[in-house]
Amino acid sequence: MPKIIDHEARRNELAEAFWRVLARAGMKGATVRAVCAEAGWSRDAVDQLFAGKQALVAYAVSLAAQRALAHVRACCARLEGRQALRAVLLEALALERSGPAPAAAWLELLALAAREPTLAAELSRFDREVRAELAAVIAAMVARGEAPPETDPEAEARALFAFNLGLRTRARLEPAGYPEEVVAREVDAYLARLAGGPGPGE
Amino acid sequence: MPKIIDHEARRNELAEAFWRVLARAGMKGATVRAVCAEAGWSRDAVDQLFAGKQALVAYAVSLAAQRALAHVRACCARLEGRQALRAVLLEALALERSGPAPAAAWLELLALAAREPTLAAELSRFDREVRAELAAVIAAMVARGEAPPETDPEAEARALFAFNLGLRTRARLEPAGYPEEVVAREVDAYLARLAGGPGPGE
Numbered sequence: 001m002p003k004i005i006d007h008e009a010r011r012n013e014l015a016e017a018f019w020r021v022l023a024r025a026g027m028k029g030a031t032v033r034a035v036c037a038e039a040g041w042s043r044d045a046v047d048q049l050f051a052g053k054q055a056l057v058a059y060a061v062s063l064a065a066q067r068a069l070a071h072v073r074a075c076c077a078r079l080e081g082r083q084a085l086r087a088v089l090l091e092a093l094a095l096e097r098s099g100p101a102p103a104a105a106w107l108e109l110l111a112l113a114a115r116e117p118t119l120a121a122e123l124s125r126f127d128r129e130v131r132a133e134l135a136a137v138i139a140a141m142v143a144r145g146e147a148p149p150e151t152d153p154e155a156e157a158r159a160l161f162a163f164n165l166g167l168r169t170r171a172r173l174e175p176a177g178y179p180e181e182v183v184a185r186e187v188d189a190y191l192a193r194l195a196g197g198p199g200p201g202e
Numbered sequence: 203m204p205k206i207i208d209h210e211a212r213r214n215e216l217a218e219a220f221w222r223v224l225a226r227a228g229m230k231g232a233t234v235r236a237v238c239a240e241a242g243w244s245r246d247a248v249d250q251l252f253a254g255k256q257a258l259v260a261y262a263v264s265l266a267a268q269r270a271l272a273h274v275r276a277c278c279a280r281l282e283g284r285q286a287l288r289a290v291l292l293e294a295l296a297l298e299r300s301g302p303a304p305a306a307a308w309l310e311l312l313a314l315a316a317r318e319p320t321l322a323a324e325l326s327r328f329d330r331e332v333r334a335e336l337a338a339v340i341a342a343m344v345a346r347g348e349a350p351p352e353t354d355p356e357a358e359a360r361a362l363f364a365f366n367l368g369l370r371t372r373a374r375l376e377p378a379g380y381p382e383e384v385v386a387r388e389v390d391a392y393l394a395r396l397a398g399g400p401g402p403g404e
Binding site for chain 1: 228229230305306309310312313314315316317322325326329354357360361363364365366367368369371372374375376379388391392395
């Protein structure tokens with residue numbers, strides 16, 4: 001009987017090894033060789049799955065974006081209004097917790113994307129998809145009277161996502177100053193203002 | 203007569219060459235050798251000024267932060283209220299325009315800082331100093347009745363700075379989708395909400 005190899009599972013395993021090495025050693029250190037070592041695979045086994053580092057990076061990014069988006073959608077399906085936005089910001093987009101990509105790896109990736117249009121396009125697509133989810137939640141809040149009627153859901157979603165990216169970046173640079181409860185407090189203050197005043201919180 | 207060399211001017215010249223190479227080639231490509239070539243200097247001349255790449259990076263970051271902070275302070279001294287915040291966001295913190303560090307270089311730097319505590323501390327200090335300026339402007343807005351009395355200037359300043367970092371990052375990844383007028387519109391929408399409604403704008 002021929003040996004059956006689950007290529008997708010193997011690709012995912014390697015993508016996860018890539019993220020760990022990237023977070024630890026930066027893009028410079030995340031060579032195919034280092035990723036092989038991290039995964040405990042031979043170089044040959046890796047070469048059968050990916051045509052090179054660029055293909056591995058593209059796959060790893062696409063996988064992380066897919067997973068994060070699924071997490072965002074699950075939050076928005078399970079909860080509504082401010083509770084949904086809060087869950088998206090504190091869980092689904094808290095990549096250092098929801099994996100597979102640690103926050104330090106995302107910063108490396110943003111830097112690389114600034115010089116690689118294909119990667120930038122993939123990240124921008126992810127960005128748009130998440131913002132569409134956030135805008136739908138905000139539009140429903142307006143419809144239920146949970147946010148002021150003049151709220152522009154698209155604009156609020158863009159601002160919210162920008163705020164979150166900035167907050168995560170700062171928390172990453174100054175971890176001691178941003179324990180989880182401080183991040184949660186900043187998110188809650190932001191969401192209270194979006195809703196036009198203090199609200200359900202948690 | 204001995205030759206007088208202005209060490210500070212020479213250090214600054216090299217720091218500026220470093221930022222250009224960093225933006226173009228990433229941290230991996232920004233070797234001391236590449237920076238020498240960019241500046242048109244001999245390696246020896248560079249070695250007299252900096253003990254190595256780490257010292258050069260530290261100097262370049264400190265110089266860029268100092269200049270950006272001076273620009274922020276000038277905006278806040280020249281203007282007040284929303285006009286001051288708008289100028290800070292659209293001029294002083296629009297690093298791709300105000301130099302010396304192009305936006306692509308800042309992304310590289312954030313990625314490096316996530317792994318180098320000294321650099322992270324320098325960026326966090328810059329972050330705090332800018333936020334203190336923004337908070338003072340917002341506190342004055344509250345005192346003049348230009349923002350709701352329940353506004354927390356510190357919290358608003360943190361949120362505003364986070365929003366700006368996220369907006370800049372996204373604009374960097376998707377330049378075609380973020381021409382200057384789109385960035386300005388997002389900033390204005392954000393500031394209008396901070397002030398509790400539509401206001402003077404530009």
